[in-house]
Amino acid sequence: xxxxxxxxxxxxxxxxxxxxxxxxxxxxxxxxxxxxxxxxxxxxxxxxxxxxxxxxxxxxxxxxxxxxxxxxxxxxxxxxxxxxxxxxxxxxxxxxxxxxxxxxxxxxxxxxxxxxxxxxxxxxxxxxxxxxxxxxxxxxxxxxxxxxxxxxxxxxxxxxxxxxxxxxxxxxxxxxxxxxxxxxxxxxxxxxx
Amino acid sequence: xxxxxxxxxxxxxxxxxxxxxxxxxxxxxxxxxxxxxxxxxxxxxxxxxxxxxxxxxxxxxxxxxxxxxxxxxxxxxxxxxxxxxxxxxxxxxxxxxxxxxxxxxxxxxxxxxxxxxxxxxxxxxxxxxxxxxxxxxxxxxxxxxxxxxxxxxxxxxxxxxxxxxxxxxxxxxxxxxxxxxxxxxxxxxxxxx
DNA sequence: AAAAGCACTTGATATATATCAAGTGCCTGA
DNA sequence: TCAGGCACTTGATATATATCAAGTGCTTTT
Numbered sequence: 001x002x003x004x005x006x007x008x009x010x011x012x013x014x015x016x017x018x019x020x021x022x023x024x025x026x027x028x029x030x031x032x033x034x035x036x037x038x039x040x041x042x043x044x045x046x047x048x049x050x051x052x053x054x055x056x057x058x059x060x061x062x063x064x065x066x067x068x069x070x071x072x073x074x075x076x077x078x079x080x081x082x083x084x085x086x087x088x089x090x091x092x093x094x095x096x097x098x099x100x101x102x103x104x105x106x107x108x109x110x111x112x113x114x115x116x117x118x119x120x121x122x123x124x125x126x127x128x129x130x131x132x133x134x135x136x137x138x139x140x141x142x143x144x145x146x147x148x149x150x151x152x153x154x155x156x157x158x159x160x161x162x163x164x165x166x167x168x169x170x171x172x173x174x175x176x177x178x179x180x181x182x183x184x185x186x187x188x189x190x191x192x193x
Numbered sequence: 194x195x196x197x198x199x200x201x202x203x204x205x206x207x208x209x210x211x212x213x214x215x216x217x218x219x220x221x222x223x224x225x226x227x228x229x230x231x232x233x234x235x236x237x238x239x240x241x242x243x244x245x246x247x248x249x250x251x252x253x254x255x256x257x258x259x260x261x262x263x264x265x266x267x268x269x270x271x272x273x274x275x276x277x278x279x280x281x282x283x284x285x286x287x288x289x290x291x292x293x294x295x296x297x298x299x300x301x302x303x304x305x306x307x308x309x310x311x312x313x314x315x316x317x318x319x320x321x322x323x324x325x326x327x328x329x330x331x332x333x334x335x336x337x338x339x340x341x342x343x344x345x346x347x348x349x350x351x352x353x354x355x356x357x358x359x360x361x362x363x364x365x366x367x368x369x370x371x372x373x374x375x376x377x378x379x380x381x382x383x384x385x386x
Numbered sequence: 387a388a389a390a391g392c393a394c395t396t397g398a399t400a401t402a403t404a405t406c407a408a409g410t411g412c413c414t415g416a
Numbered sequence: 417t418c419a420g421g422c423a424c425t426t427g428a429t430a431t432a433t434a435t436c437a438a439g440t441g442c443t444t445t446t
Contacts, residue, residue, distance in 0.1 A: 060334055086323050133322060138276075140329060141253055143369060144369035145259075145369075179394075180436095183393095187396090371404055372424075377403095
């Protein structure tokens with residue numbers, strides 16, 4: 001279980017056996033069946049979570065009970081609600097498993113401890129946040145610049161692995177369009193080629 | 194000039210006189226007249242910039258020469274292109290002054306030095322990035338969940354200071370709608386009250 | 387193996403938003 | 417101080433996308 005996380009870490013930073021052990025000791029394994037929740041709206045999120053297997057989504061539910069997918073995450077990605085974690089406020093989001101999944105959870109406190117005692121780990125975490133910011137800014141740029149078809153094309157280019165394994169109606173939601181619209185776009189796009 | 198930045202820093206973290214001086218020494222003042230560029234597409238951005246006076250915007254330009262505003266920033270905010278700074282790649286964005294403005298620039302190298310030698314500064318920077326991420330995620334959520342009128346209302350609620358000082362057509366661009374649409378929405382909204 | 391439930395598609399129509407084209411009023415710079 | 421140029425508004429129309437309603441074919445459950 002931990003092996004995958006260890007490999008991920010070692011591909012990014014240098015870690016002594018002892019440091020690796022420190023990390024292992026604070027990891028808690030969490031398995032989820034398809035459709036099970038990792039986090040429900042209203043809960044407070046207190047972890048950092050690394051996915052070793054599977055696929056999850058973060059989504060919000062609006063007044064009209066419509067779901068809006070904010071994010072997908074698969075193996076070797078982090079997931080969680082940074083807002084709730086940072087502010088200690090109840091989450092406005094839900095996270096559930098799209099496939100049977102396995103995660104490693106590290107509590108906020110333990111995570112802070114690791115960052116303090118392992119500088120490379122701290123640097124890695126900072127880098128990840130920077131990268132997430134850049135990625136999400138790109139998404140904002142796309143959402144205000146592109147039409148529905150262009151958004152879909154960019155999505156496939158940027159995240160082909162995800163495009164292949166999540167249901168189409170969730171992709172539509174992620175892109176801010178209806179499933180019907182995405183279905184028609186796909187039909188048109190395939191004709192063009 | 195530096196006074197405003199010093200106050201900002203001291204309101205967030207504890208700093209000795211010596212530490213404050215270290216920071217001051219690496220700050221470079223940059224004044225911009227209205228409409229002047231801080232960064233142009235294709236340039237590489239190598240700083241962290243703090244605004245002590247004025248108002249700026251970050252925007253992209255698409256194939257059809259349409260401008261799309263990604264961000265506004267005013268006094269006591271940071272601005273720059275994190276993507277270009279992080280990756281060392283040419284910027285895809287432009288940043289220019291909406292009002293006559295004054296900024297303090299700290300080069301990437303000096304900034305890294307400050308973070309190394311002043312742990313509280315490091316913490317502050319991390320916190321800012323975390324917060325930016327949360328804010329931008331909220332914007333994504335709005336952009337996929339809300340219609341044009343709702344987006345505008347949220348924007349005024351969240352950023353009233355900015356709503357009052359930037360031209361309406363730039364707000365429209367920021368919200369991903371045409372100026373005409375925003376104009377009509379404002380008319381309708383004002384009738385409702 | 388049949389039944390039920392999804393996910394996706396397709397068609398008809400409605401609605402929100404964009405586009406194009408004037409028109410108004412207010413700054414601003416010569 | 418006047419002329420020109422913006423920023424914003426308004427109207428008419430076009431277009432993209434949403435909504436509603438079936439219909440099809442898989443997959444899952446029993």
